[in-house]
Amino acid sequence: MGLTKEQLLARLQELQIVFSQYEHPVVLTVEAQDKKQRFYIVSALAETKVDLKVLSQRLGLGKGGLRMAPEEALAEILQVPLGCVTPFALVNDSARNVSLLLDQGFKSQECCFFHPLSNDMSIALNARDLDKFLNSIGKTPAYVDLEANPTVGKDQPPDLANLVPSDAAVLAVPVEKQGSSQGSEKIHISVNNQQNAVTGYICRMHHNDTFRPKLSSRNLLFVHCCDGQSMVLMCIVDLSLASKAVKPSNASSTKEKSSGAASSSISYADTDKFVEEILEKTKSIVLSEIKEENAEKYREQLATLVSNNISKLGVELKNIATIFKNTAYTEGFKAGIHHQPKRT
Amino acid sequence: MEQKTQEEDQIVTPWEVAAEKGGKIDYDKLIDKFGCQRLDQSLIDRVARLTGRPPHVFLRRGVFFAHRDFSDVLDAYERGEKFYLYTGRGPSSEALHLGHLVPFMFTKYLQDAFKVPLVIQLTDDEKCMWKNLTVEESQRLARENAKDIIACGFDVSRTFIFSDFDYVGGSFYKNMVRIAKCVTYNKAAPSFPSSFPHLFSGKDSLRCLIPCAIDQDPYFRMTRDVAPRLGYHKPALIESSFFPALQGETGKMSASDPNSAIYVTDSAKDIKNKVNRYAFSGGQDSIENHRKYGANLEVDIPVKYLGFFLDDDAELEHIRTEYGAGRMLTGEVKKRLIEVLTELVERHRRARAAVTDESYACMMGSRHAPL
Numbered sequence: 001m002g003l004t005k006e007q008l009l010a011r012l013q014e015l016q017i018v019f020s021q022y023e024h025p026v027v028l029t030v031e032a033q034d035k036k037q038r039f040y041i042v043s044a045l046a047e048t049k050v051d052l053k054v055l056s057q058r059l060g061l062g063k064g065g066l067r068m069a070p071e072e073a074l075a076e077i078l079q080v081p082l083g084c085v086t087p088f089a090l091v092n093d094s095a096r097n098v099s100l101l102l103d104q105g106f107k108s109q110e111c112c113f114f115h116p117l118s119n120d121m122s123i124a125l126n127a128r129d130l131d132k133f134l135n136s137i138g139k140t141p142a143y144v145d146l147e148a149n150p151t152v153g154k155d156q157p158p159d160l161a162n163l164v165p166s167d168a169a170v171l172a173v174p175v176e177k178q179g180s181s182q183g184s185e186k187i188h189i190s191v192n193n194q195q196n197a198v199t200g201y202i203c204r205m206h207h208n209d210t211f212r213p214k215l216s217s218r219n220l221l222f223v224h225c226c227d228g229q230s231m232v233l234m235c236i237v238d239l240s241l242a243s244k245a246v247k248p249s250n251a252s253s254t255k256e257k258s259s260g261a262a263s264s265s266i267s268y269a270d271t272d273k274f275v276e277e278i279l280e281k282t283k284s285i286v287l288s289e290i291k292e293e294n295a296e297k298y299r300e301q302l303a304t305l306v307s308n309n310i311s312k313l314g315v316e317l318k319n320i321a322t323i324f325k326n327t328a329y330t331e332g333f334k335a336g337i338h339h340q341p342k343r344t
Numbered sequence: 345m346e347q348k349t350q351e352e353d354q355i356v357t358p359w360e361v362a363a364e365k366g367g368k369i370d371y372d373k374l375i376d377k378f379g380c381q382r383l384d385q386s387l388i389d390r391v392a393r394l395t396g397r398p399p400h401v402f403l404r405r406g407v408f409f410a411h412r413d414f415s416d417v418l419d420a421y422e423r424g425e426k427f428y429l430y431t432g433r434g435p436s437s438e439a440l441h442l443g444h445l446v447p448f449m450f451t452k453y454l455q456d457a458f459k460v461p462l463v464i465q466l467t468d469d470e471k472c473m474w475k476n477l478t479v480e481e482s483q484r485l486a487r488e489n490a491k492d493i494i495a496c497g498f499d500v501s502r503t504f505i506f507s508d509f510d511y512v513g514g515s516f517y518k519n520m521v522r523i524a525k526c527v528t529y530n531k532a533a534p535s536f537p538s539s540f541p542h543l544f545s546g547k548d549s550l551r552c553l554i555p556c557a558i559d560q561d562p563y564f565r566m567t568r569d570v571a572p573r574l575g576y577h578k579p580a581l582i583e584s585s586f587f588p589a590l591q592g593e594t595g596k597m598s599a600s601d602p603n604s605a606i607y608v609t610d611s612a613k614d615i616k617n618k619v620n621r622y623a624f625s626g627g628q629d630s631i632e633n634h635r636k637y638g639a640n641l642e643v644d645i646p647v648k649y650l651g652f653f654l655d656d657d658a659e660l661e662h663i664r665t666e667y668g669a670g671r672m673l674t675g676e677v678k679k680r681l682i683e684v685l686t687e688l689v690e691r692h693r694r695a696r697a698a699v700t701d702e703s704y705a706c707m708m709g710s711r712h713a714p715l
Contacts, residue, residue: 140613268698315655319497319691323698326500333706 002079002092005118011091012116012123015136019125029085029114031078031098033069034061038165039077039095042146043087044103045112050146055101058150060158086115087130091137097165104143106130269327278317285309356559368593368642371409371558371585378561380410380583387411390418395457402450402584405651410558412568413580417553421458427551428544429454430534430579432465435482435489436475441605442685443587445692446652448496450584451555455499461543462503465534466490469508483509490704492608495696498707504543505707515541523570532567535579552579557586588648592624608693612686619646619682627667627674638670639677646674646681653684 003011012019030042032052040059044050056066074080077098078089087102089095106112111124125133131141142163152158289306298305354369375382383403392399402408417427431451433444455462466489472482486507493505512520516539523532535552537544544550554564561583568578589604603622606615626644628634641647641664654660663680666672 316691319695322497322499323695326494326703327698329500330700330703330706333709334702337709 017129019123031069045105058160060161400453410583429462435485464505466507491699558583
């Protein structure tokens with residue numbers, strides 16, 4: 001279980017971070033993920049326009065590499081309830097591989113509002129103190145000009161590449177390619193406060209737009225933003241959705257949950273994935289060696305060179321094969337102990 | 345006659361390791377003092393021949409450098425008599441560092457190369473007593489450590505992992521008592537195949553090979569003394585030198601100083617930071633001096649670590665030559681080390697992610713291990 005709000009507040013006090021508490025309507029932070037199941041929290045001021053497509057390039061993930069993370073990831077990795085993504089969720093060990101991108105605009109604000117792991121309250125602290133907290137949990141705060149759109153190309157490496165987590169988070173429910181219902185352009189958020197439940201809808205927007213929340217219902221994904229004065233809702237949308245027509249609401253918003261007890265072991269003994277990974281690694285070696293310069297340099301030896309490099313891959317492939325075998329064997333064992341002999 | 349005082353001698357016991365004042369551990373002296381034997385090149389070549397694959401990097405680099413009766417084990421193996429491996433861990437802290445991984449990495453190689461079964465003991469009961477942990481906490485630590493151990497890539501179909509709390513009883517306990525009647529020491533039981541009737545039933549003459557760090561030699565010497573009295577083969581040992589701490593070769597790594605070691609949970613950034621900041625360098629204090637005199641390879645930690653983890657002999661030799669001559673700088677060596685360690689830790693983490701409670705249950709399950 002993740003930390004409770006009370007535990008977090010206690011920890012901040014321990015670190016002697018001064019903060020004020022305000023009870024008020026929900027505000028959330030965006031959680032995004034890339035194709036390799038790496039997760040990012042992007043926290044921004046109200047006025048800041050965040051473009052996931054640009055961020056994706058700046059992180060070195062290519063043009064469409066970043067999209068909103070699904071509900072299960074929220075629950076599992078950040079361990080916060082729906083509607084409550086916050087940089088503070090990084091205190092949980094399950095979130096240790098999540099990368100945090102903070103709007104550099106926070107630094108110029110006297111203070112910003114965040115959720116302390118629950119969305120019926122917000123606390124205001126200034127960026128220095130947020131840093132203090134993040135440092136205490138071993139995270140380095142990364143302030144980014146979220147609106148910047150630098151060219152990323154051969155000679156200009158992606159400027160945020162160092163913010164990509166070094167490894168993927170592992171989910172109990174492996175997140176497969178999202179079906180179209182997943183990519184619902186209507187981002188539903190729930191806004192709750194103690195007085196009444198206000199629900200609003202956020203319409204999908206084109207990446208150049210900012211949009212205004214209107215109504216929402218039980219939500220799929222997150223939201224967020226904060227500024228010095230008030231809690232404002234803002235949302236960022238996956239660009240790939242830009243061209244799709246707006247879809248109708250709730251039916252599509254219930255995610256297809258993978259069949260109940262899908263455990264991570266299943267993905268590790270997945271023959272398709274296993275073979276694909278081997279092929280991908282081999283291909284990348286071949287492709288990286290077969291270049292015009294090398295063809296000149298090595299000529300007839302190029303084949304040998306490539307072949308040698310592929311052999312070096314052997315160690316890594318043996319490791320993943322061992323994981324595969326062990327997982328398969330374990331599943332057999334599990335099946336065996338649960339076996340009920342047929343009644344005659 | 346010259347008397348050497350106690351303090352001047354190096355101290356190597358299972359509880360404490362310290363070099364002679366200002367120096368480093370003298371392994372030749374150790375071998376003499378303990379009475380075990382050097383693992384020489386002919387033995388290494390023999391291993392390569394018998395297993396049909398190149399010897400493990402730890403053998404090539406002299407990390408595992410001493411043994412007792414390893415040649416007997418190889419003789420028996422050549423005659424078609426298999427053996428089993430035994431290694432263990434006292435689960436006292438959650439984090440495993442690279443020094444802990446070394447014996448497990450070598451054991452995995454032995455298992456793969458010789459295709460033999462392995463038993464892994466988690467001495468949670470001992471830790472519970474000596475470190476004043478609750479029973480439940482020791483068991484929990486044992487389970488967590490087990491997952492890291494399993495992530496080293498042991499063959500689940502040939503590995504039996506057990507925690508003392510869960511397993512001790514039956515034949516194992518009977519052996520413990522038999523041994524206790526001879527000597528007060530409980531780590532001996534797993535060295536005897538009759539302790540594992542569900543794995544080795546009827547194979548009382550099966551030999552046991554124990555990879556361990558050389559400071560464990562005194563423990564196992566006791567076991568070896570007891571064995572003939574109980575009618576068993578003496579367990580064979582294959583022993584490693586110590587994995588040096590990041591800050592230098594003055595002793596072993598310590599779990600109480602996080603900067604003395606690289607942990608399997610360290611991020612790429614942590615590794616980079618720790619190596620750059622804390623790895624003891626044998627380079628000279630200025631670039632001019634360095635180019636003139638070269639690096640002191642005897643004390644340089646990055647080069648030593650590369651000796652453990654960089655598989656490519658040619659590349660290591662190149663680095664040692666260039667760095668020793670002063671043509672390569674400490675920064676470059678550290679950079680290469682960071683790459684190697686990051687890849688290692690990354691691979692481990694990935695494997696670790698695949699280990700579930702079921703994998704642990706599977707390896708703990710009482711079932712026959714095919715020999």
